[in-house]
Amino acid sequence: MSQEQITVLQAYSQALMDAMTEDDEVIVLGEDIADPEEGGVVGVTKGLSSKFGELRVRTTPIAEEAIIGAAVGASLVGFKPVAEIMLMNFTTVAMDMIVNHAAKLRYMSGGQTHCPLVIRTMTGGGMSTGGQHSDYYEAWFAHTPGMKVVCPSTTEDAYGLLRSAIEDPDPVLIVENLPIYWTKGPKPASDHRVPLGKAKVVVPGTDVTIVSYSRTALESLGALQALGEAGISAEVIDLRTIQPWDQETVLASVEKTGRLLVAHEAVVPFGAGAEIAAVVQDKLFGKLKAPVKRIGAPFNPVPFSKPLETEHVINGAKIAEAAIALVKG
Amino acid sequence: MSQEQITVLQAYSQALMDAMTEDDEVIVLGEDIADPEEGGVVGVTKGLSSKFGELRVRTTPIAEEAIIGAAVGASLVGFKPVAEIMLMNFTTVAMDMIVNHAAKLRYMSGGQTHCPLVIRTMTGGGMSTGGQHSDYYEAWFAHTPGMKVVCPSTTEDAYGLLRSAIEDPDPVLIVENLPIYWTKGPKPASDHRVPLGKAKVVVPGTDVTIVSYSRTALESLGALQALGEAGISAEVIDLRTIQPWDQETVLASVEKTGRLLVAHEAVVPFGAGAEIAAVVQDKLFGKLKAPVKRIGAPFNPVPFSKPLETEHVINGAKIAEAAIALVKG
Amino acid sequence: MIPNSPDGPTQLEIFRKMALLKANDERSRKVITTGRLVMPYYSYRGQEVIPSALAVNLKDTDYLCTIYRGIHDMLAKGLPLKDLWAEIAGRVDGTCKGKGGPMHLTDVKHGVMVTTGIVGASMPIANGLAWASQLRGEDRVAVATFGDGASNIGAFHEALNLAAVWKLPTIFVCQNNRYGEHTAYAKATGAKNIADRGLAYGIPGVRVDGNDPVAMYNAAREAVERARAGEGPTLIEAMTFRFHGHVFGDKGGYIPKEELEEAIAADPYPRFRAKLIADGIATEAQLAEIESGFEKDLDEAVDFALASPFPGIEELTSDVYGAAA
Amino acid sequence: MIPNSPDGPTQLEIFRKMALLKANDERSRKVITTGRLVMPYYSYRGQEVIPSALAVNLKDTDYLCTIYRGIHDMLAKGLPLKDLWAEIAGRVDGTCKGKGGPMHLTDVKHGVMVTTGIVGASMPIANGLAWASQLRGEDRVAVATFGDGASNIGAFHEALNLAAVWKLPTIFVCQNNRYGEHTAYAKATGAKNIADRGLAYGIPGVRVDGNDPVAMYNAAREAVERARAGEGPTLIEAMTFRFHGHVFGDKGGYIPKEELEEAIAADPYPRFRAKLIADGIATEAQLAEIESGFEKDLDEAVDFALASPFPGIEELTSDVYGAAA
Ligand SMILES: Cc1ncc(C[n+]2csc(CCOP(=O)(O)OP(=O)(O)O)c2C)c(N)n1
Ligand SMILES: Cc1ncc(C[n+]2csc(CCOP(=O)(O)OP(=O)(O)O)c2C)c(N)n1
Ligand SMILES: [Mg+2]
Ligand SMILES: [Mg+2]
DSSP, X not given: OOOOEEEXXXXXXXXXHHHHHHOTTEEEEETTOSGGGTSSSSOTTTTHHHHHOTTTEEEOOSOHHHHHHHHHHHHHTTOEEEEEEEEGGGGGGSHIIIIIIITTHHHHTTTSOOOOOEEEEEXXXXXXXXXXXXXXXXXXXXXXXXXXXXXXXXXXXXXXXXXXXXXXXXXXXXXXESTTTTOEEEOOOTTOOOOTTOOEEEEOOSSEEXXXXXXXXXXXXXXXXXXXXXXXXXXXXXXXXXXXXXXXXXXXXXXXXXXXXXXXXXXXXXXXXXXXXXXXXXXXXXXXXXXOEEEEEOSSOOOOSHHHHHHXXXXXXXXXXXXXXXXXX | OOOOEEEHHHHHHHHHHHHHHHOTXXXXXXXXXXXXXXXXXXXXXXXXXHHHOTTTEEEOOSOHHHHHHHHHHHHHTTOEEEEEEEEGGGGGGSHIIIIIXXXXXXXXXXXXOOOXXXXXXXXXXXSSOGGGSSOOOHHHHHTSTTOEEEOOOSHHHHHHHHHHHHXXXXXXXXXXXXXXXXXXXXXXXXXXXXXXXXXXXXXXXXXXXXXXXXXXXXXXXXXXXXXXXXXXXXXXXXXXXXXXXXXXXXXXXXXXXXOEEEEEEEESXXXXXXXXXXXXXXHTTTTOSSOOEEEEEOSSOOOOSHHHHHHHSOOHHHHHHHHHHHHHO | OOOXXXXXXXXXXXXXXXXHHHHHHXXXXXXXXXXXXXXXXXXXXXXXXXXXXXXXXOOTTSEEEEESSOHHHHHHHTOOHHHHHHHHTTOTTSTTTTSXXXXXXXXXXXXXXXXXXXXXXXXXXXXXXXXXXXXXXXOOOEEEEEETGGGGSHHHHHHHHHHHHTTOOEEEEEEEOSXXXXXXXXXXXXXXOGGGGGXXXXXXXXXXXXXXXXXXXXXXXXXXXXXXXXXXXXXXXXXXXXTTOSSTTOOOTTSOHHHHHHHHHTOHHHXXXXXXXXXXXXXXXXXXXXXXXXXXXXXHHHHHHXXXXXXXGGGGSSSSSOXXX | OOOSXXXXXXXXXXXXXXXXXXXXXXXXXXXXXXXXXXXXXXXXXXXXXXXXXXXXXXXXXXXXXXXXSOHHHHHHHTOOHHHHHHXXXXXXXXXXXXSSOTTSOOBGGGTEEEEESSTTTHHHHHHHHHXXXXXXXXXXXXXXXXXXXXXXXXXXXXXXXXXXHTTOOEEEEEEEOSEETTEEHHHHOOXXXXXXXXXXXXXXXXXXXXXXXXXXXXXXXXXXXXXXXXOOOEEEEEEOXXXXXXXXXXXXXXXXXXXXXXXXXXXXXXXXXXXXXXXXXXXXXXXXXXXXXXXXXXHHHHXXXXXXXXXXXXXXXXXXXXXXX
């Protein structure tokens, strides 16, 4: 893999560009995504329509049901649509198409049809956008049979997971964190793939396992210095895929460390961390040195006021604090 | 409480009738709900419009966003709307109004406004209705700050929880199980209330705690004979409210029995059972005789074919089997 | 509207489909009544003309997205009776191995791509199939059928607008049977006519007597030709009526007696049957033979279905995900 | 359309609101540019006429549901500058204690009931407020403002249809500024005019020059009178333009240079200002005084806001649920 540096945003862009170049059946749709509309509000799709034309890269009206519906229909006959739902909060106006249709058509048709589509959506706190623009709803979709859900945090995962999602035969929701779009990392080669359902041990450790994903995975790394100073060796796992999630890797790590902290940006109650805690306490019963702990957002909507938003959104300091409390008891 | 018997369906009807009689600001809306449309497809709202008029009891077009939107708007100025979303799968076309608005307006307005509305919806497997008519999504709404979620299983809880939901100052989703509408129980008095957030110990026991709700709570009772024959004393808790759920009652029970089985009709992964397991393994770490177990639907859409649907939907036999394995295993 | 009416053979073909649909509906209700099958059943009796006159303008390669009340649409499109009956009986020989059932039939071979139980959902998906046809430079069209009540839900609006701005070969066929479940048209719909809504998208909105095979044929033909020619979508509002309430068991107490009687008196089936004979397009004997032929086919289909095994328990958890590439 | 135009005092009142709105927008962009505040800001510069000419027909008791690009709507409705600025600065003296912010302002005292960041969502909620007015036998109206792009989402369709069949006193004010984010009207909208969509609901659809205070006043007045008289909803399409792109920082590269220049050359503010003087409704001095007055008010409001404390950390988890009855 070349050591040229690119941003996470460029990694998503490159993945779309390469996928469309290699496969004529990859098509892209969403609001403002074509080049006459500046290739998307943050520019992830910039350049695609100029290269592949506006029939394959199509700006839509503001109509998320129509967007996902069109993706579902085209996917039924072999296309690989990549639909953009600008922000995760806006998936709420397309839930029927995602949950009752994209996720179920393979099953209800007895395998006659299936939906090899990708839904790209963006979210993430810290941008002062208030209560309706930065929620994380990955737990909803992970609770939906037929759906896959991925949450990349690096350039390599952004590229490798999006490429794998596009090649996957089932609907995949890819949750892109907005605040980290402009962080840099190595530029992946065009043959780079990250398999869906495989977590990554980012930093090995012995005292506690920290499982997180999306921007929170980077925050977990940010916690390491404080943990080191507290004499704690943490193993940091970037889950990367939430549905299906990599039980094997997580269980192996927790069996070794005996402690697990699950960290995510979504509110804690009924969040994805609950499933991970429920499985780990079951599979590793009697082998844990402490209860599985969860950390995330408090159970309230996202506030606008800066100090409140800062307190609301999970960060490395809070992860460190929780991990220290977990180890030191 | 009088011993006259009524059905669960009649209990919901009576609750609406009594609430509207006692409070002019209780209003009802939904598809086919007025008497010219036969008071709803199963008749829960029968008689209301004849008594209170079609301005307070209003049949709507098939437009769930418009239904919840109207409920939200009226609730902002003091009305207590009870909106019917015919089936829980159809909440998918109203998620924005529920999640981004009803649940958040109190918070985003800094407490200037709030949404004292109730959303009644119906679901439940076993009716051969196929993949889009019997899902349980309570975990989604329980993951939403600002929402409350209740799942009654008896005539008294149907009446008492619906009355409490209508009187509650926040949006409450009430999930009504379709197959048990016609089961009978005592007729509650008009002053009967069941507080939101309080579980009920239906049957005391010593070996294992079974937490469930909605129809599954009745199935848990159906498991008792087999458990008794296996020499197992089970404590059966009907959670009744999923958000906020009664940790105190559940923890006290599990502290006593040392074992917990959570049973619900929804698919297990990322379901409500995960949250309960995650909290219990944390709060009762070291006090459990066995890992918390969960049982529910397998991770697939609901099939039509009868033998498959029967296998898909949780029942007393499966609960008994799981509880026996938990205690003996 | 194209003036010239369909030729004799085409009219006979329309009748043949109508006869199949009518016989199948009557058999379905009989089989449920006699307890041989348990399923939610949405009778389309009275609406046979619409899919029959439409389907003679379509090819197997054209796409159909229909709804719970859509078995007439599928049969007209070519879904074989045995595959249908095995599916609605929940058997392994059904098109979906019994996993879809009467509300979720799919039969890719005949272009029956999606059957949905969610009001409005057939339309956005049909657009995607139409887009696929555009992308491949094919002349395939995508038909979305739906009811009058569905024209009031958001998906209708979003789908028709997208089809208009993308100039998609989607044909939106609203089967206006005057009721959505128990609610009468006027109580749910602001528009005088649903066809008026075409203007809201800058596309043709055609209101037609959906019980008149010739009028329906001409409306469908024009819409299909426009779509194949790349001239974009059409909204067809086909006026009709459902004779047996919303779902099996619904006594239709909310329908004024006179309205129901009038509608049944105007049953399009006997009318068209008589017309074919009067116009010398077919003899009584020929039509009777067609009808009895379908009764035989139905005997076989029902027996085949009930003799077919249920899917094995392994089917419960299969077809959730495919094998990753 | 009512022929007679608003009297002098009314025109002056409209101008006063326009001046307030324009001054506030310019101050907002200045404060952001100079880094004194950080917030997502959706400039409404160029659209001042619409809420100004509308609001003079409204009372404090009338309801408003607006959107992220809605600060002009709120100020015209009566939201005080200090409450506004403290809120967009995230301070405890803001209408929402800083928890809502610029996209979610509420000010019940002046009927600003909901500000949403979800395209289309203002409309279904306004219907509920209108229903409340109907239930209480009041003559209050509910106004929902939204953009041209929002007229293509499902919520628009469901809300207008419900308002029509329920004959609600809801006024749907579409501020057609020709773009939805970066997408031009014609690329997103099938209808030639959004006003044409009124027919789809059997309600009046009025297209008006939203930059002409007199025309806008008359259209708004007629819609408000219809609503108060129980005659049902009206859809108003007010043609206008946004001068500064979608959100602060958007350079509007997708807007043809000529189109932008023409629009700015046709800035309704100086035009109306000159008209008032020409018509002898006000003198240059009077108008200048109004304008400078608002600059003073804004100095105070901004200082007040920046001097106001941030909410305490306990506010993070409060206002999620109320105290159960
Ligand atoms: C989103 C949604 N809301 C409600 C329902 C329940 N429902 C099923 S059929 C129906 C009536 C539909 O009426 P119409 O569109 O006229 O079609 P018809 O049944 O008359 O053919 C309703 C309300 C549903 N399936 N989906
Ligand atoms: C459901 C939904 N989809 C997408 C967005 C992102 N978005 C915010 S504003 C906007 C453009 C809206 O355009 P228009 O309705 O014309 O209003 P304007 O901004 O021009 O005033 C979009 C797409 C959103 N907020 N909500
Ligand atoms: Mg109908
Ligand atoms: Mg606009």
